[in-house]
């Protein structure tokens with residue numbers, strides 16, 4: 001049974017170094033978390049062109065004049081409780097149809113540059129302009 005004593009000694013040493021290693025690993029993990037969080041910001045900025053949107057609130061389109069690139073997907077958020085539409089005045093080159101209160105929809109901007117006025121067919125006094133450049 002003479003082996004018992006040296007074995008206990010080694011175990012105590014191994015545990016000591018294991019604790020030191022865990023501390024080091026814990027520190028480096030904490031550092032690597034920060035750059036990952038920073039990377040999320042450029043991704044959100046890249047989504048900008050796709051994040052183009054018109055908000056309808058209090059029977060008003062906002063912004064009243066939205067500039068987009070040809071073929072951009074435009075999101076329309078209806079924050080009113082009434083239904084609204086975003087309908088191009090000329091030839092209905094784009095038309096969301098009825099957007100029920102609180103709903104969100106999308107339409108694709110024309111591929112030809114120009115200034116497109118639109119209105120809400122349910123409330124024709126609601127007007128806006130989509131400028132494609």
Ligand SMILES: [Cu+2]
Nearest residue numbers: 084120122123
């Ligand atoms: Cu309306």
